[in-house]
Amino acid sequence: MLCEHLSPTRRAVLGASGALFAWAFMPRFAHAAGGRDPRFVTIILRGALDGLTAVPPIGDPDYEALRQQSAMRIEGTNAALPLDGFFALHPSMRNFQRLFRAGQAAVVHASATSYRERSHFDGQDVLESGFPAPGHVETGWLNRLLEGLPAGERVAPGLAERVRGLSVGTTAALVIRGKAPVLGWAPSILKPADGDLAPRLADLYGQKDPVLARLLQEGIDTGKIASGIDIKARGGPGDPNGMEQMARGAARLIAHPEGPRVAALAFEGWDTHAQETDRLAKLLTGLDNALAAFEQELGPVWKDTAILVATEFGRTARINGTEGTDHGTGTTAFLAGGAIRGGRVITDWPGLKEAQLHDARDLAATTDLRAIIKGVATDLLGANAGHLRDVVFPGSENVQAAKGLIV
Amino acid sequence: MANSKEIDAALTLWRFGLGAREGDLQAIKDDPRDLLRQEVVECYTPTPVGAALRSSADLLMSLIEYNKEVQAERDRPAPAPMPAPQPVATAVGNAQDANRPAGGMMDAGATAAPAQPQQPDKKAAPASKRPYLPQQILIAEADARFNGTIHQPLIGFGERLAMFWANHFAIATGKGGDVHIMAGAFEREAIRPHVFGRFEDMLLAVESHPAMLYFLDNHQSIGPNSQANKNGKRGLNENLAREIMELHTLGVDGGYDQADVTSLARIITGWSVYRDEKRPGPMGSFVFNAYAHEPGDHSVMGMTYAEDGEEQGRSVLRDLARHPATAKHIAFKLVRHFVADQPPAGIVRKVAAAYTKTHGDLSAVYKALIDSEEAWAPELSKMRPPLDYVVALIRATGLRPKPEQIISTLNALGQPLWNPSGPNGFSDVTDGWASSEGLATRIDAAAIFAHQTGGATDPREFVRDRLGPLLSPETLQAVARAETKAQGLSIAFLSPEFQRR
Numbered sequence: 001m002l003c004e005h006l007s008p009t010r011r012a013v014l015g016a017s018g019a020l021f022a023w024a025f026m027p028r029f030a031h032a033a034g035g036r037d038p039r040f041v042t043i044i045l046r047g048a049l050d051g052l053t054a055v056p057p058i059g060d061p062d063y064e065a066l067r068q069q070s071a072m073r074i075e076g077t078n079a080a081l082p083l084d085g086f087f088a089l090h091p092s093m094r095n096f097q098r099l100f101r102a103g104q105a106a107v108v109h110a111s112a113t114s115y116r117e118r119s120h121f122d123g124q125d126v127l128e129s130g131f132p133a134p135g136h137v138e139t140g141w142l143n144r145l146l147e148g149l150p151a152g153e154r155v156a157p158g159l160a161e162r163v164r165g166l167s168v169g170t171t172a173a174l175v176i177r178g179k180a181p182v183l184g185w186a187p188s189i190l191k192p193a194d195g196d197l198a199p200r201l202a203d204l205y206g207q208k209d210p211v212l213a214r215l216l217q218e219g220i221d222t223g224k225i226a227s228g229i230d231i232k233a234r235g236g237p238g239d240p241n242g243m244e245q246m247a248r249g250a251a252r253l254i255a256h257p258e259g260p261r262v263a264a265l266a267f268e269g270w271d272t273h274a275q276e277t278d279r280l281a282k283l284l285t286g287l288d289n290a291l292a293a294f295e296q297e298l299g300p301v302w303k304d305t306a307i308l309v310a311t312e313f314g315r316t317a318r319i320n321g322t323e324g325t326d327h328g329t330g331t332t333a334f335l336a337g338g339a340i341r342g343g344r345v346i347t348d349w350p351g352l353k354e355a356q357l358h359d360a361r362d363l364a365a366t367t368d369l370r371a372i373i374k375g376v377a378t379d380l381l382g383a384n385a386g387h388l389r390d391v392v393f394p395g396s397e398n399v400q401a402a403k404g405l406i407v
Numbered sequence: 408m409a410n411s412k413e414i415d416a417a418l419t420l421w422r423f424g425l426g427a428r429e430g431d432l433q434a435i436k437d438d439p440r441d442l443l444r445q446e447v448v449e450c451y452t453p454t455p456v457g458a459a460l461r462s463s464a465d466l467l468m469s470l471i472e473y474n475k476e477v478q479a480e481r482d483r484p485a486p487a488p489m490p491a492p493q494p495v496a497t498a499v500g501n502a503q504d505a506n507r508p509a510g511g512m513m514d515a516g517a518t519a520a521p522a523q524p525q526q527p528d529k530k531a532a533p534a535s536k537r538p539y540l541p542q543q544i545l546i547a548e549a550d551a552r553f554n555g556t557i558h559q560p561l562i563g564f565g566e567r568l569a570m571f572w573a574n575h576f577a578i579a580t581g582k583g584g585d586v587h588i589m590a591g592a593f594e595r596e597a598i599r600p601h602v603f604g605r606f607e608d609m610l611l612a613v614e615s616h617p618a619m620l621y622f623l624d625n626h627q628s629i630g631p632n633s634q635a636n637k638n639g640k641r642g643l644n645e646n647l648a649r650e651i652m653e654l655h656t657l658g659v660d661g662g663y664d665q666a667d668v669t670s671l672a673r674i675i676t677g678w679s680v681y682r683d684e685k686r687p688g689p690m691g692s693f694v695f696n697a698y699a700h701e702p703g704d705h706s707v708m709g710m711t712y713a714e715d716g717e718e719q720g721r722s723v724l725r726d727l728a729r730h731p732a733t734a735k736h737i738a739f740k741l742v743r744h745f746v747a748d749q750p751p752a753g754i755v756r757k758v759a760a761a762y763t764k765t766h767g768d769l770s771a772v773y774k775a776l777i778d779s780e781e782a783w784a785p786e787l788s789k790m791r792p793p794l795d796y797v798v799a800l801i802r803a804t805g806l807r808p809k810p811e812q813i814i815s816t817l818n819a820l821g822q823p824l825w826n827p828s829g830p831n832g833f834s835d836v837t838d839g840w841a842s843s844e845g846l847a848t849r850i851d852a853a854a855i856f857a858h859q860t861g862g863a864t865d866p867r868e869f870v871r872d873r874l875g876p877l878l879s880p881e882t883l884q885a886v887a888r889a890e891t892k893a894q895g896l897s898i899a900f901l902s903p904e905f906q907r908r
Contacts, residue, residue: 271829
């Protein structure tokens with residue numbers, strides 16, 4: 001049998017896997033409002049969340065007629081949870097209501113990206129790429145945001161610069177794809193492979209395939225971290241348990257003093273064309289528990305955390321013929337975290353009369369999601385206005401950062 | 408510059424086929440391109456076989472029975488309960504699936520668990536304790552493919568195309584028990600017979616198949632002015648109509664608008680599944696239900712279609728199949744699948760022209776593809792998606808793994824069998840699969856296959872035989888230096904040459 005000499009690559013890998021947190025994933029951000037060390041999490045809801053069911057405008061006189069038997073009320077069985085008198089919250093979101101009351105969660109209603117067609121896949125591309133139109137699928141706004149953040153104090157020069165973000169799930173969501181290095185993690189279910197295999201592959205990939213080499217390096221890093229987390233998979237990204245589990249794992253990784261500071265998750269299954277009430281009850285429970293898992297696991301870091309929950313577009317204002325809703329426009333986004341100045345529904349409410357609906361069918365969008373993201377990025381992460389305008393959200397000159405979102 | 412015959416042979420098997428089995432490369436090295444064309448000429452698509460592989464109508468009926476038994480079983484402890492007659496809406500519906508995990512990479516335990524072979528004496532086990540019937544059928548369908556059809560062809564271009572079209576016309580088992588139990592039957596009945604036929608025939612078969620009608624909700628869509636809606640409480644569901652245009656035919660930039668979608672949704676109201684137990688009829692099959700059909704003439708893409716019952720919808724589908732945007736969309740997806748993530752415009756044009764000229768004769772379309780010299784570039788640029796990867800692993804090793812193992816491997820790798828997260832199917836580009844987590848699970852899967860292959864196979868001979876001229880000196884060296892044969896095979900399975908095509 002041939003004998004092998006350890007290459008430098010292999011030595012580095014072995015060294016790294018032997019000492020889990022001996023080297024860091026990223027430096028702290030140089031800037032932080034009030035010198036804080038912030039965390040920022042983006043949760044993408046794939047399939048288009050019906051904002052009018054998640055946060056029903058029970059005070060709007062036209063709401064009940066549009067939703068008929070599916071309209072929610074704040075009394076009776078399965079009553080919606082009151083928020084501010086005009087808006088209520090879906091009964092599955094008790095944790096969010098508690099955070100809202102504590103001033104740590106806000107709703108952004110009648111919001112949308114700049115996309116006004118009704119294709120999921122194009123809508124998600126716009127939401128995640130940060131470009132004003134579909135067709136850009138190489139990099140996401142969150143990754144470009146990471147690239148532009150001022151470098152901070154180096155925890156471990158060299159390696160530490162490598163990875164700034166965390167991508168949760170089997171495949172990286174577009175929002176966090178790009179040049180800035182990102183770790184991938186998902187609850188794993190197969191038996192781990194031969195421990196000596198990875199360094200050998202690192203050698204081979206190093207010579208032959210830079211893409212596989214990069215993926216392998218990240219996989220080794222996160223695989224070790226994930227095994228320390230010891231979570232058993234229960235469901236996928238469209239399953240309430242799976243959502244909570246992904247959130248819990250992500251939270252533990254970003255809570256670590258030397259872990260990534262920014263994470264992206266994607267939950268699936270929100271395309272409720274039929275029997276919407278039952279399906280959303282299940283999915284919103286998953287989302288609500290995921291938010292609670294973040295709060296629990298982030299512990300002392302929660303106060304410096306902002307979580308954004310966003311979806312590609314909303315759904316029709318009227319229910320369709322199968323107790324569901326079809327693809328629409330305006331919807332809700334959620335903000336949660338100790339760093340959020342919450343306890344309010346942020347909206348320029350467009351109304352629900354026929355003439356007020358977009359194309360006479362959808363909740364109109366009056367708040368541009370990019371304004372919200374710009375506001376959080378500026379006041380929490382110290383992002384630069386020019387970078388946000390030119391690189392993170394190209395073509396957003398007229399979209400001003402929302403002010404006062406962060407405590 | 409023309410490739411050598413050896414390179415062409417390797418590309419034939421690895422880019423256009425299912426991957427090389429032992430000796431395949433040698434077997435085709437004299438005339439690889441002719442043999443590839445031969446599969447098209449012969450329209451060679453193998454047929455999955457197995458006792459459980461019944462028609463979709465039969466399977467739907469079994470599901471109704473199964474659900475009744477489960478329900479009766481649950482009701483039994485209560486004092487003298489009459490088994491409640493199942494409401495029609497839930498007899499074949501989604502009730503059974505409320506508690507099932509949605510598909511996804513992390514539910515392997517849940518989907519692989521009910522893997523017991525069915526008891527010969529069915530009555531012995533109460534229905535609720537028995538393995539979930541739709542999953543049992545899925546396992547049998549998987550077995551018929553991973554231990555059946557994928558081993559039959561020398562090259563397997565037709566089988567690759569069956570996989571391609573099943574993903575183009577994606578349905579998802581996560582939708583509910585009905586789609587779950589029919590997923591394999593859908594592929595056998597609506598896809599395979601038309602792989603080398605006319606696109607419009609496949610399109611008509613797909614859009615009228617019960618699995619698609621359930622998956623995209625059309626069985627529930629009611630014409631607002633139809634007799635079924637006399638009380639005015641029900642209405643349209645435009646899900647299927649939209650995806651027919653956006654995903655199945657024209658493509659998202661195909662020039663249709665919201666009015667066209669709504670109009671097509673009206674036209675195909677009444678396309679449903681027959682399951683009225685009180686009346687005789689083709690239970691569980693497609694039915695045109697005139698009672699729910701929106702009456703009147705409707706126009707789509709500038710054409711007016713006169714009221715003609717079921718034929719009205721079939722006319723629209725035929726016109727959509729012949730639309731130039733459809734030719735472009737199909738050509739783009741085929742070239743992207745077989746050649747490159749960014750398909751060279753020249754080949755896409757040639758393939759689309761063949762489509763247009765022959766009104767969608769798919770054999771002519773494939774010939775245009777494989778006769779394009781640009782499709783034969785020797786660089787391996789595309790990453791194999793998990794399904795193709797697992798198929799290549801099985802062919803290369805000659806293993807016959809249990810279907811449950813294959814299903815849970817595919818779940819773990821992020822491509823659960825016939826269960827994508829949306830109607831657009833699984834990603835067909837490298838970026839969709841190039842993740843560190845994906846590679847990590849691929850390493851685990853490769854290691855398991857390597858251990859199962861056992862010590863008899865010499866990894867050095869293995870890579871020379873299967874990869875031939877594609878094998879790089881670096882990979883050969885890494886394989887040769889492995890500490891064990893299993894590790895050498897793992898490295899072979901994980902080499903860039905094996906993961907790309």
